[in-house]
Amino acid sequence: MTRFVDRADELARLESLYDSDDFELAVIYGRRRIGKTALVLHSLRDRENAVYHQATQTTPATQLDRFLADAASVDPGIEDVRPEWETLLKHLLQDDAIVVLDEFPYLVETTPSLPSEIQRLVDHELVDSGGTLVLTGSSIGMVHEHVLDGGAPLYGRVSQTPNGRIELAQLSFDAAMRFVPAYGPEEQVFTYGIFGGTPRYLRPLSDDRSVGENVSRTLLDSEGPLHDEPETVLQMELDEVNRFFALLESMARGNRARNEIAQGAGLQSRDTSYYFDRLETLDLIERTHPVTVDPTTTRRTRYRIRDPLFRFWFRFIHGQAGRYELHGENAYADLVEPHLPDFVSGTFERLCRDALPTLFPSYTMTRYPGAWWYDGHEIDVAAPTTGGTLLLGECKFTSQPLGYDVLAQLEEDAERVRWTPPAGGDPDVEYVLFARSGFARSVREAAAERNDLTLVGLDDVIDALRSTA
Numbered sequence: 001m002t003r004f005v006d007r008a009d010e011l012a013r014l015e016s017l018y019d020s021d022d023f024e025l026a027v028i029y030g031r032r033r034i035g036k037t038a039l040v041l042h043s044l045r046d047r048e049n050a051v052y053h054q055a056t057q058t059t060p061a062t063q064l065d066r067f068l069a070d071a072a073s074v075d076p077g078i079e080d081v082r083p084e085w086e087t088l089l090k091h092l093l094q095d096d097a098i099v100v101l102d103e104f105p106y107l108v109e110t111t112p113s114l115p116s117e118i119q120r121l122v123d124h125e126l127v128d129s130g131g132t133l134v135l136t137g138s139s140i141g142m143v144h145e146h147v148l149d150g151g152a153p154l155y156g157r158v159s160q161t162p163n164g165r166i167e168l169a170q171l172s173f174d175a176a177m178r179f180v181p182a183y184g185p186e187e188q189v190f191t192y193g194i195f196g197g198t199p200r201y202l203r204p205l206s207d208d209r210s211v212g213e214n215v216s217r218t219l220l221d222s223e224g225p226l227h228d229e230p231e232t233v234l235q236m237e238l239d240e241v242n243r244f245f246a247l248l249e250s251m252a253r254g255n256r257a258r259n260e261i262a263q264g265a266g267l268q269s270r271d272t273s274y275y276f277d278r279l280e281t282l283d284l285i286e287r288t289h290p291v292t293v294d295p296t297t298t299r300r301t302r303y304r305i306r307d308p309l310f311r312f313w314f315r316f317i318h319g320q321a322g323r324y325e326l327h328g329e330n331a332y333a334d335l336v337e338p339h340l341p342d343f344v345s346g347t348f349e350r351l352c353r354d355a356l357p358t359l360f361p362s363y364t365m366t367r368y369p370g371a372w373w374y375d376g377h378e379i380d381v382a383a384p385t386t387g388g389t390l391l392l393g394e395c396k397f398t399s400q401p402l403g404y405d406v407l408a409q410l411e412e413d414a415e416r417v418r419w420t421p422p423a424g425g426d427p428d429v430e431y432v433l434f435a436r437s438g439f440a441r442s443v444r445e446a447a448a449e450r451n452d453l454t455l456v457g458l459d460d461v462i463d464a465l466r467s468t469a
């Protein structure tokens with residue numbers, strides 16, 4: 001079984017809050033399954049004066065009873081304290097304890113006054129305390145409403161140094177691959193492209209098995225641990241799933257513009273705002289813009305499902321049980337494997353963008369590398385730099401060597417990119433080609449002759465990601 005992986009920055013921040021002599025308030029939030037509970041428990045492993053409480057959706061009285069039981073195992077004297085949240089928290093925190101309320105939103109659902117009670121404590125009763133209160137939440141909307149946004153009772157109370165606001169994201173490629181260390185680069189990209197960086201989804205994998213076997217056992221098999229996972233999570237988060245599912249399915253089929261996605265879902269674009277907003281708030285989808293435009297004014301917005309496992313599920317599993325039964329043992333080979341290079345190509349593009357700053361250390365990028373598109377033309381990697389060079393790249397995750405046609409198309413599309421360097425004038429364009437399976441001879445010859453073309457193989461991408469980790 002894999003040990004606790006990574007999260008070094010988050011652990012360091014929590015530890016310095018615990019060790020501080022002042023009262024500290026931390027909030028940890030992020031999608032379900034991302035590893036909030038594992039992170040806090042790991043951070044408490046050597047702490048004695050720490051009360052960990054996992055809230056559940058139950059009655060207020062039961063919640064309080066359970067909290068009291070958790071607290072009593074650390075501080076038996078608490079049995080004599082009046083059993084009210086404010087009094088109990090005051091007692092523990094004035095005694096410099098660490099108190100973790102995991103899934104804080106569940107407590108607020110039944111005790112809506114709790115955020116204001118904590119605010120009162122922080123402002124008046126804990127001024128001389130060295131305690132730490134940690135709140136976690138999966139419902140990002142709730143965390144904003146009660147803690148982070150202006151007007152929220154706890155607004156401005158979250159510790160600033162070090163930043164006690166911890167938004168937990170997926171593990172990086174390098175960290176995620178510690179779950180399958182014996183895999184080679186291709187298998188690792190396939191694995192990251194299917195299972196992403198969510199520890200819970202990586203845990204059931206084994207590098208003794210092929211990628212196909214891992215997919216079959218965990219996802220395709222109707223008894224597999226991840227077979228129903230996206231559906232389970234979405235049912236927990238959303239009230240009425242049909243329209244959400246229709247939109248997500250449409251995105252998984254490759255629709256990216258808002259009206260295309262709505263149309264693919266059989267909905268009118270104007271009726272979908274609520275659903276898009278909610279999916280974004282829950283971090284289930286992400287929007288992107290061409291890297292050369294101002295995101296606040298552009299209409300060239302694209303959406304996609306954020307979590308790779310959810311993308312996989314909507315593309316290959318949802319509503320397709322019959323097909324898999326028909327293909328039996330060959331289901332993976334027949335229905336999934338032929339489409340995988342295309343399916344993970346978006347992940348490969350992202351990894352290439354992530355590797356770019358390390359691959360081109362002499363350039364300072366004006367923003368994080370992105371992509372570019374306009375009117376049916378697109379470029380996978382685009383990075384404006386402060387010195388006026390514009391890096392433009394194409395990525396191919398096919399099993400064939402990258403051919404000259406890709407370079408020719410990239411040069412043609414580059415003509416359409418509008419970007420003015422900070423010092424004015426026209427950019428110097430440099431081309432980068434990224435390939436899983438090498439480059440055709442004509443491309444290698446071109447690269448040998450010109451100094452505005454760099455070829456990057458899969459191993460170089462992976463090495464660059466490792467060295468930045």
Ligand SMILES: Nc1ncnc2c1ncn2[C@@H]1O[C@H](COP(=O)(O)OP(=O)(O)OP(=O)(O)O)[C@@H](O)[C@H]1O
Nearest residue numbers: 003004005032033034035036037038039138199200
């Ligand atoms: N950094 C990590 N290294 C190894 N395993 C991890 C890590 N983080 C989480 N896990 C494992 O992933 C699973 C899910 O993590 P956890 O329960 O902490 O997520 P969560 O965000 O609290 O989820 P939920 O909101 O669904 O309760 C657990 O089995 C946990 O052990």
